[in-house]
Amino acid sequence: MKSFNARFYGNPRVYLGLIWLAAVVIVAVFAGVFAPRDPFAIVGQPFLPPGSEGFLLGTDSLGRNVMAGLIHGARTTLMIAVLSTVAAVAFGTVLGALAGYYGGIVDDILMRLTEFFQTIPWFLFAIVLVAILSPSAMNLVIAIAVVSWPPIARVVRAEVMAVKAREFVQAAVVAGQRDMGILFGQILPNTLSPLIVTGSLMVATAILIESALSFLGLGAPGQMSWGFMIGAGRSFLRDAWWLVTVPGVVILLTVLAINLIGEGLNDALNPRLADL
Amino acid sequence: MAEPLLRVEGLWRRFDVSKPWLNRVIEREKPQFLTAVADVTFEIARGETFALVGESGSGKSTIARMIVGLLGASDGRILFDGKDMTALPASELRALRRRFQMIFQDPFASLNPRWRVGDIIAEPLRTFGLATGAAAEAEVGRLLETVGLSAKDAEKFPHEFSGGQRQRIAIARALSSKPEFIVCDEPTSALDVSVQAQILNLMRDLQDEFGLTYLFISHDLSVVRHMATRIGVLYLGRLVETAEAKTLFREPQHPYTRMLLDAVPDLALSGRRRKPVTGEIPNPISPPSGCAFHPRCPLVHDRCRETLPEPHSTATGMAACFATKGDRAETETAGTA
Numbered sequence: 001m002k003s004f005n006a007r008f009y010g011n012p013r014v015y016l017g018l019i020w021l022a023a024v025v026i027v028a029v030f031a032g033v034f035a036p037r038d039p040f041a042i043v044g045q046p047f048l049p050p051g052s053e054g055f056l057l058g059t060d061s062l063g064r065n066v067m068a069g070l071i072h073g074a075r076t077t078l079m080i081a082v083l084s085t086v087a088a089v090a091f092g093t094v095l096g097a098l099a100g101y102y103g104g105i106v107d108d109i110l111m112r113l114t115e116f117f118q119t120i121p122w123f124l125f126a127i128v129l130v131a132i133l134s135p136s137a138m139n140l141v142i143a144i145a146v147v148s149w150p151p152i153a154r155v156v157r158a159e160v161m162a163v164k165a166r167e168f169v170q171a172a173v174v175a176g177q178r179d180m181g182i183l184f185g186q187i188l189p190n191t192l193s194p195l196i197v198t199g200s201l202m203v204a205t206a207i208l209i210e211s212a213l214s215f216l217g218l219g220a221p222g223q224m225s226w227g228f229m230i231g232a233g234r235s236f237l238r239d240a241w242w243l244v245t246v247p248g249v250v251i252l253l254t255v256l257a258i259n260l261i262g263e264g265l266n267d268a269l270n271p272r273l274a275d276l
Numbered sequence: 277m278a279e280p281l282l283r284v285e286g287l288w289r290r291f292d293v294s295k296p297w298l299n300r301v302i303e304r305e306k307p308q309f310l311t312a313v314a315d316v317t318f319e320i321a322r323g324e325t326f327a328l329v330g331e332s333g334s335g336k337s338t339i340a341r342m343i344v345g346l347l348g349a350s351d352g353r354i355l356f357d358g359k360d361m362t363a364l365p366a367s368e369l370r371a372l373r374r375r376f377q378m379i380f381q382d383p384f385a386s387l388n389p390r391w392r393v394g395d396i397i398a399e400p401l402r403t404f405g406l407a408t409g410a411a412a413e414a415e416v417g418r419l420l421e422t423v424g425l426s427a428k429d430a431e432k433f434p435h436e437f438s439g440g441q442r443q444r445i446a447i448a449r450a451l452s453s454k455p456e457f458i459v460c461d462e463p464t465s466a467l468d469v470s471v472q473a474q475i476l477n478l479m480r481d482l483q484d485e486f487g488l489t490y491l492f493i494s495h496d497l498s499v500v501r502h503m504a505t506r507i508g509v510l511y512l513g514r515l516v517e518t519a520e521a522k523t524l525f526r527e528p529q530h531p532y533t534r535m536l537l538d539a540v541p542d543l544a545l546s547g548r549r550r551k552p553v554t555g556e557i558p559n560p561i562s563p564p565s566g567c568a569f570h571p572r573c574p575l576v577h578d579r580c581r582e583t584l585p586e587p588h589s590t591a592t593g594m595a596a597c598f599a600t601k602g603d604r605a606e607t608e609t610a611g612t613a
Binding site for chain 1: 341344345346370373374377378380381382385386387388389390391399400403404446449453
């Protein structure tokens with residue numbers, strides 16, 4: 001059987017995804033270098049089309065640089081997406097692990113709670129959360145995490161139940177290990193593969209939610225983001241197509257890149273499934 | 277017999293196999309229970325190997341799991357060194373736990389694939405606070421050499437070993453907390469025949485070296501004959517006969533024991549005809565009335581269908597059968613028809 005590296009890096013789709021995502025991450029981290037000026041600053045004539053002198057991607061309705069907006073938007077969008085995914089994975093893992101490990105009444109309570117969150121229309125729920133908590137980067141992270149954790153909890157619960165039945169877990173019980181030691185030392189390390197895959201795909205979903213919220217004007221105030229750019233440019237779609245199209249394509253490519261990487265991880269971590 | 281190290285008294289285990297509550301209400305069904313272990317009583321003396329034998333589904337592994345605390349008992353008592361483990365507070369039970377360990381059937385499932393062998397073996401040392409750091413490392417090396425592996429193997433992962441080597445690792449783990457009593461749940465049934473003998477001999481050597489007491493679970497009578505000092509025969513959760521190993525093979529009392537022994541392949545090629553085991557173990561959810569063995573028994577009598585035979589002492593140990601109790605003449609004439 002080929003190693004994880006051979007299966008992961010030998011996949012051309014994974015390469016494309018990694019290249020695009022790496023570019024976005026580098027741009028996001030060094031946003032101040034690539035675009036030193038405030039992305040909200042008015043730097044030229046409004047509605048300059050892409051390719052104009054000094055403005056590769058043109059300017060928006062107020063004369064702000066679209067390129068600078070994209071660069072700084074990458075930072076906001078990625079940060080919110082990654083933080084909310086980390087929060088959702090942490091919460092979902094703990095909840096799913098407890099439900100799967102203890103079973104019985106604990107499982108019933110935690111899973112009914114999970115189903116409760118799953119049955120609420122999640123996008124409306126996110127809107128309500130941000131509206132109540134007031135829009136800010138922190139509250140966006142909270143809202144996205146709150147609507148994203150249930151699938152993680154379910155995946156982890158199923159994995160924990162499967163691993164728990166294996167004999168090495170019983171051996172650990174007989175060896176005198178305590179519940180938490182068994183759960184976090186023995187069981188969870190064996191559930192990492194599906195967790196990594198679900199988590200990586202969740203970053204893509206989080207980007208979409210963040211963009212959608214920003215589009216509706218519920219984004220982090222004072223911070224440029226891709227969704228905000230689309231929202232601000234939507235009324236000029238017929239006169240200045242690039243205001244909506246450019247950030248839209250960037251969102252599309254980034255989400256696609258993350259999905260390609262996630263599926264590559266899935267194929268590499270679950271080789272038997274990939275052969276089917 | 278010397279003072280027993282382990283005593284099991286009237287042990288029961290029932291599993292709830294009912295459908296979910298809503299289905300039961302709609303389909304008007306009663307809750308269903310499966311009795312895996314019924315009224316089992318036996319003693320294991322220090323230093324001996326007590327073997328539990330029986331077909332699949334006879335409750336062997338359930339008894340093992342209850343003794344090591346992986347399953348609770350529905351009723352009955354388990355006394356280890358005179359202390360009732362079913363009634364002991366958790367803290368004292370933990371202290372007692374160090375003194376018994378378990379070796380599992382499948383060495384491919386009983387070692388965590390993400391842990392190094394050294395960590396797997398050191399795990400009981402750490403959890404019971406027996407050794408840490410360099411002392412634990414030295415102890416792991418010593419244990420690996422005791423079971424016939426190299427101290428350097430501590431750095432490797434379980435998948436780098438064969439089945440027999442993995443079972444050696446599992447044995448090293450079981451030994452690391454210096455237990456007095458080890459429950460072996462079919463420790464060789466997942467191994468190649470050529471490797472089985474090595475593991476069994478290792479276990480016997482370790483028994484002599486450390487004065488261990490074994491509860492040995494197996495369905496393989498040739499393995500049991502090699503290992504056991506005393507044997508208990510289980511049928512559908514009930515102990516039908518116990519006897520010294522040698523006498524059980526020479527003079528089986530219970531008709532079920534005889535049926536099992538008749539089915540063992542005869543390696544001496546003495547020309548003795550083998551009788552295959554007839555019938556199958558019944559469904560434990562609705563066991564037969566009276567003696568559970570009566571549908572398969574060659575000595576069956578009307579009484580067996582109605583009344584459960586109580587265990588009684590025989591010339592060789594204990595048996596639960598009307599035919600062995602002296603009512604034999606009557607039963608045998610009735611049964612030969």
